[in-house]
Amino acid sequence: MSPESQGQNEHYLTVARRGFRTWRGDRPFWAGLFTMLGGLPIMYFPYANMHLGNMTLAMSTTAGAGSLIIGVLLVTLGLTMWLQSIVRVFAGVAAILLALVSIPVANIGGFLIGFILALVGGALSISWMPGETPAEGAPEEAPETVSFAKDEQPEAALHGAGIPEQQPAPYDTAADTDGGRHRAG
Template identity: 45%
Template sequence: MLLRVWRRFTAWRRGRPFWAGLFVAVGALIILFPPYANLKFGDMVISIQTLGGVSALLIGALLVICAVALWVAPKFRLAAGIVTVLLSLVALVVTNLGGFLFGTLFSLLGGALAVAWTDAPKKQKKPKGGAEPATETTQRVQPT
């Protein structure tokens, strides 16, 4: 049964930009975490609940929506990828260096993977032996 579940998951994963969505989701969580984490050093509590926290909430939520859109509706991968790249660049400026650079890097990588992903089947490579004759001929034009 476990093997059957794994095969179904693998088939589902191959039909969509899974890794792009995963990187975007990880980047979103990294951007969301620091403003709402209260760090304690002895009796002192450090909290970053400022305008950067509100921006991190908004940008992180939009990045999570983009990650879910990449998994659920792969036909929107180009739009979600472009929005992800733009949001991660905005997060770099607005939210604590975009999750201390790691959130921005993960989101940028996920956005780039989403834009580059395609579900078209791979073309078969032709053998190097030259067994098939060339079907197209190219004509060189001399400059005048």
Template identity: 50%
Template sequence: MSAESQGSPDAFTRGRIAFRHWRWERPFWAGVVTIIGGAAIGYVPYHNMTFGQLGVRVGTTAGASALIIGVLLITLSLTMWFQREVRIFAGVASILLGLVSIPMTNLGALVGFLFAIVGGALAVAWAPGTPVPDDPGEQAELPGDGPKPVDDAADPFAGPADPALPADPFTTPEPVHAGAGADEETTEQNGRHRAG
């Protein structure tokens, strides 16, 4: 196989492309952020910290509710990925569970609360995109637009022609003078003299 020839992509490249398409068809990052929030809310009340030989346990009576809220947030994030039709419900439920976690789990593990709110907002705001045309001559269409013909000669940025305006808006038109004396007067007023 030469350096110039391109064979079929390997399994890693095919898997990466397939994952990219899967990710684009659903609110992927909303699910990731919500999973992080649910894991943080469910984990912090059961975490044991050690400072030297001193062990500190954060767990309180709110541990059960923290675990339930964390599991529900992780379930909602998986719902965002695999049932994207109910992403708005899952997003609103994630926001509400994030808010409920504040009084129920000792300030909602604060970081987990923020991640749950942001993940829910991302899920509510996500909308499926429209496919990009494959052929170079086609134009992408917005929803509700009909097909538009492609005209290569027309300038898409050209506006209506106005005879009073110059053809190039960045140049100033030359002044029109009545005669040679008017030309000398104009140059003297501008502070410039022309050499004969």
């Protein structure tokens, strides 16, 4: 195997994982996931039946259609965050508003599970920013690191590392420690 043949013998799962990682990094992935997960309990609980032996408890309410609409919209907004990241702020605000509306409409927001997940997803979507891509042809600059010798003081290392020493201003506008009164010398 030569250095020129890198990547030819990589396992397809490694390639798929790297591709997914790149795709995930280009969009508000976690915001979309939380928003979609928030829509599921809001949709599910109004139509769920719980069986206790021979007895069936139906949790359906008169707001079943409203819950279904809110849940479907939250799932759609989560997919929008993934596929159209340019509208992430709108989708985040809409997810937060739908989560707030789900409290009175959809069984206390899917028993607070869907409400909290949708709020977190909306907030993550609003706060997500795309990363800056480096200019083509320009090498990435590594941050400067400063190492200290055991007996060397950090201040001396900083002054020697090209960081200029701060010079006092020719006039001082700050109040002195004696309350601004200057002593006549």
